[in-house]
Amino acid sequence: MTHDTRHLTTEELSAYLDGELTSPEQDEAERHIQSCEDCRQSLESLRQTVALLHDLPPLPLPRSFTLPVEEGSTVTPVSKHKRHLPGPLRRSLRLISGLAAVIGIFFLLSGFLTFTQQHNSVMLSSGERPASQSDSSQSAEANTPQPVTTNNKPTTPSLKKTQETTHPPQTQEPAPGFSLLSFLNLNTPGIRLGVGILLAILGGMGVTLFKPRTRGSP
Amino acid sequence: MSRSATEDERLLIARSQRGDVQAFNQLVLRYQQLMYSAVFRMLGNAEVAADVTQEAFLSAFRAISTFRPGSSFRAWLLRIGSNLACDHWRRVQRHPTTSLDELTEEDAPHAPEQLGSLITSRQEENPEAHVLSRELQELIQQGLAQLPLDQRVAVILCDIQGLSYDEIAEATQATLGTVRSRIARGRSKLRSYLSQHRELLPGTYRLSNE
Numbered sequence: 202m203t204h205d206t207r208h209l210t211t212e213e214l215s216a217y218l219d220g221e222l223t224s225p226e227q228d229e230a231e232r233h234i235q236s237c238e239d240c241r242q243s244l245e246s247l248r249q250t251v252a253l254l255h256d257l258p259p260l261p262l263p264r265s266f267t268l269p270v271e272e273g274s275t276v277t278p279v280s281k282h283k284r285h286l287p288g289p290l291r292r293s294l295r296l297i298s299g300l301a302a303v304i305g306i307f308f309l310l311s312g313f314l315t316f317t318q319q320h321n322s323v324m325l326s327s328g329e330r331p332a333s334q335s336d337s338s339q340s341a342e343a344n345t346p347q348p349v350t351t352n353n354k355p356t357t358p359s360l361k362k363t364q365e366t367t368h369p370p371q372t373q374e375p376a377p378g379f380s381l382l383s384f385l386n387l388n389t390p391g392i393r394l395g396v397g398i399l400l401a402i403l404g405g406m407g408v409t410l411f412k413p414r415t416r417g418s419p
Numbered sequence: 420m421s422r423s424a425t426e427d428e429r430l431l432i433a434r435s436q437r438g439d440v441q442a443f444n445q446l447v448l449r450y451q452q453l454m455y456s457a458v459f460r461m462l463g464n465a466e467v468a469a470d471v472t473q474e475a476f477l478s479a480f481r482a483i484s485t486f487r488p489g490s491s492f493r494a495w496l497l498r499i500g501s502n503l504a505c506d507h508w509r510r511v512q513r514h515p516t517t518s519l520d521e522l523t524e525e526d527a528p529h530a531p532e533q534l535g536s537l538i539t540s541r542q543e544e545n546p547e548a549h550v551l552s553r554e555l556q557e558l559i560q561q562g563l564a565q566l567p568l569d570q571r572v573a574v575i576l577c578d579i580q581g582l583s584y585d586e587i588a589e590a591t592q593a594t595l596g597t598v599r600s601r602i603a604r605g606r607s608k609l610r611s612y613l614s615q616h617r618e619l620l621p622g623t624y625r626l627s628n629e
Binding site for chain 1: 440441443444447448451452454455456459460465466469472473476477480551555556559574577578579584599600602603604606607609610613614620
């Protein structure tokens with residue numbers, strides 16, 4: 202009988218009221234309540250509190266909460282677009298865009314610097330030192346076979362480039378073929394400038410586009 | 420809810436998930452009474468409750484694709500509504516100068532008028548229904564406001580809105596054990612609060628003070 206004399210806790214009484222105890226618990230609680238005046242009173246007062254809440258009348262609506270049809274049509278696509286990009290993905294995309302923008306600016310600067318440097322040296326070599334220019338061209342021509350025989354791929358384009366960039370004032374030949382080949386050549390300052398601008402613009406767009414969301418949806 | 424009604428609701432939810440606002444508005448019409456009433460009981464102010472309810476339905480429409488078919492739609496809606504209501508309550512608590520007046524129980528100017536007009540309209544509709552006095556309704560509302568937020572939400576969803584423990588667990592993202600304990604503690608505190616105002620309680624209600 203010691204089990205029956207233990208009073209039920211408020212939580213047990215509350216769950217008993219809602220039928221949320223397991224069936225053996227429910228039976229045991231019922232037995233105890235029948236034999237215990239204190240628990241019976243406690244249960245009754247709890248039941249009355251619940252009844253008061255239950256008797257609260259429904260509130261009149263101040264207005265209808267339907268959504269305006271035109272507003273809804275603008276809401277959905279935006280939310281769908283945002284839902285496809287959860288927080289972490291947005292953040293990493295933003296980081297990548299930022300990096301791209303920084304690399305772009307770096308290319309832009311280095312392209313600009315080398316472009317102005319080369320422009321100056323070309324001015325100098327064509328204007329003031331015609332003799333030394335012919336010397337360097339001869340030595341460059343002498344050097345060209347070497348990379349081919351050693352089959353050293355990385356050095357070949359750079360050597361050709363130095364050879365040809367020093368040439369323009371004297372020889373006309375490199376113009377069309379060279380510009381086509383160098384289209385993907387980042388060593389060319391002009392290309393570097395172009396790629397730099399492109400990266401900076403795309404990166405900047407990415408950074409603004411993937412701004413972290415201020416409001417979280419539930 | 421009957422089988423055809425749940426099937427109808429399932430179709431409306433599916434259409435809403437494809438961006439159909441009119442279908443979603445059908446759901447709003449079904450649940451606005453539930454949502455507004457729950458939010459009002461949590462916050463105690465008609466104007467604020469209306470704003471929060473509107474925001475809740477807008478958020479619900481935006482997030483409708485995250486609703487899992489087969490689970491309780493009203494629990495899902497009330498999760499959004501109660502989250503927004505709790506956010507609002509906490510915001511007001513943090514910045515009491517801005518709008519605490521709106522939510523303090525003593526001088527909530529809208530609630531009494533609203534409740535007063537309500538009683539008469541209800542009596543006209545159904546004179547046999549047991550109608551609580553206006554003072555008692557206000558007292559209960561004040562008692563709810565005294566409860567900690569999590570207990571208040573659990574008691575409102577259970578005893579006023581009639582949700583099951585499972586639905587409340589879903590709506591509050593808590594375990595069943597937590598829900599059970601919150602409901603019990605909330606009811607017990609409310610009982611103590613009400614028993615301090617016995618003079619307002621109907622003769623049939625005899626709350627023992629524990």
